[in-house]
Amino acid sequence: MEVTVIEAKKKIKEQLKVAAYCRVSSESEEQESSIENQREYYEELIQSNPNYEYAGIYFDQGISGFKEKRPGFQQMMKDARAGKINLIITKSITRFARNTDTILKATRELKDLGIGVFFELQNINTLTQDGELLMTVYAAFAQGESDTYRELARMSRRRQFEEGRPMYRLHKALGYRKGEKEGTFEIVPEEAAMIKQIYKWIRDEYTVTTILKMAKEAGFHNRDGKDLRFEQIYKIVQSEIYKGDYIMQKHFIDEDRRHRINRGELPCWYIEDDHPAIVTRKLWEEANAVIEKRAKEKTEHLDLLPMTVENYPYKNKLFCGYCGQRLYAVKTKSGAQYSFYCHKRNKGVGVCCPGITVPQKVVESWGAITENIYITMDPDKPIPKQYSITKESTWKKRHKKKEYAAEMKPYNKENYHYYKRIFCEKCGWPLYRQRRDDGRVQFICGGKSIYRSAFCSGIIVPEEVMDRLPDKDGYFILREEKENGEKHYSYSCTKEKPERKKK
Ligand SMILES: [Zn+2]
Ligand SMILES: [Zn+2]
Structure with a gap:
């Protein structure tokens, strides 16, 4: 079935029924005397416009703006509801009402009725969305709040969120910049390549330290040219923006002008497919699963028994693959597990062992250990591949060769021309x-x-x-x-x- 929509014909040249609203406070005699001037002014303004039809002047006099009871205002609202008015002109927001709630309530009701309020001083028509945003801001201003400017900024931001127009900080994030069209964002290709690579490195289980090393080698850096920082890596991987999503109002500015993370103080919205993604959802999930796994492992405590061969049959079977020393067990600082280490490490001159430390969880992940093993480690490899194990026979063969490879020449002038120099x-x-x-x-x-x-x-x-x-x-x-x-x-x-x- 095909549906053709027939658009309603606009009534051309229909005159707008225009009213004006004036309010003068009793505090000012000057204003009181000017009420007649205002009336004249608006009558003139409305009647001189061929598109306008005069719908009346409403006014309140000598009544504080904070009080809701304003007969002129009430009458105007009543007439508006009755369809007698299409547009209300008023001098300024402060003239219309002094209270934010009143202004918003009235202008919204009028807006719903299709009636705009035009504030001459601020040049705002509430029928346009931007008008309403500015209104909120001006209303705050009108209310005479002491921290006006801060409030202005805060309200305008909050307002944008409520209207579903997030205040984007996306262009501040690596990988994105502002697009040509206002309010759009585009990917910065070089930065996006770096972001993607970081996700892959995490997914492939490299440590952050190694990632920073590799990033430096690859020439990756921040916008200011500085190296990536340690704490940046997880932050990048955990950010939803790189899979194209956006959390509105994730951050906000509090009363003390501090930039804060929204922990439920204000509503926030999760928007999927908000902007072009840099990584696929699959890569994002995989990389984040690695981070979660690491966090879990960090907090997981093993039930530790006394370090005996009965409790830990592999206890005496672990050796340093660099120097051949048997590894010793020590409880880790957190007490979560034992750690096996080579005590020859950094023990002064003449000892050439870079040292090795093997966590209990790693040893136990190798399954039952029935013979002596020699362990070496490369921290630059992905975590599951960092340790390598050599059988005792193989290790000894290899190391014997080296040990007797060179006969020491006597140290003298004949053998060494630089002897003692x-x-x-x-x-x-x-x-x-x-x-x-x-x-x-x-x-x-x-x-x-x-x-x-x-x-x-x-x-x-x-x-x-x-x-x-x-x-x-x-x-x-x-x-x-x-x-x-x-x-x-x-x-x-x-x-x-x-x-x-x-x-
Ligand atoms: Zn060693
Ligand atoms: Zn020296």
Whole structure:
């Protein structure tokens, strides 16, 4: 069935029945005397307009605006309801009423009747929506509230929400900017690519620390050029705006002009498909499921028994994959579980173990452990893939090879042309030769090895780097610099022996 709508013909040239409303307060004699002037003014105004039909002048005199009983006003409303008026002209909002409620109630009722109120001073016609918004604002103003301007802003914002016209902050969010057309928003392609990648990284279970690292490598940054911040990552992933939705009045400005999160103080509305999305709903859900899982794991406490082989059969079967030490169990700070760690970590010079910590939950996720295992960890991998396990036989084979790979040459002038002529740039102490656990030879700062890192942060130069020093006289002062996680070495050569820093 086809329906054709026949539009009603507009009645052309029908005259508007126009009335005027004046109110003068008793406080002002000047106004009282001007009531006649006003009457004349409006009669003239209405009658001189060919589109207007004079519908009368209503006025109240000497009655405070706060009182509802205003005979002139009541009569005008009555006549309006009776269809005698199409438009009411009045000087200003303050003349119409002094009370916000009265103004709103009356103008809304009139609006429903199809009758507009025109405020000359403010140039507002309440028949248009914008008119009503401004009205609210002006009414607040008229009410003489002490914090007028704040109220103005707040009310205009609130009003927009109530009318379903959200005050968007979308363009403030990464990924969006204002569109050409007023009130529209569009995607910023470069930022959107970054947002999407962050969602994928979270979904793929990378840690926030690693994500920040990868983001930096990818050249991602905030609008001000600064790096993304730790707390930003979850915020981005948890924001509904990136799947195209919008929560109206999620934030508001309170009486003290503070920007606050709406925790039920005011109504809010969830709008689906409000604007173009940057990620699919599927990706959004998947990434947020990961965040929820992490939050749950963080708070989940295990029932901890004394750490014995009876209670934990795998207790003595866990080894550090870097140095071969057996791992020790310690309760985590929160007491939620045990954590197994290598105690050789950071135990001074000569120990080359970056350390490892394995949470109990991770160990138990591997199933029954029946033989010794050697564990290594890469925090830059996705969480489920961070740990790798090697069987004891494989690990020992691999590490034995390294250990006997190089025979140590005697440390003398014949074997090392720079023998006793190498120094740490930071403290001026000589560098000592040292053999690592894996058999490789390196030269380390003597100041640090004796007085520890408080004295000198130290320097470690592999033998193969040292061997590149030119065969010339003088003293070599070695410098170590880190760039993008890589170490770079440089030296300077002096005639004088460098001075040692004193303890
Ligand atoms: Zn270790
Ligand atoms: Zn040093």
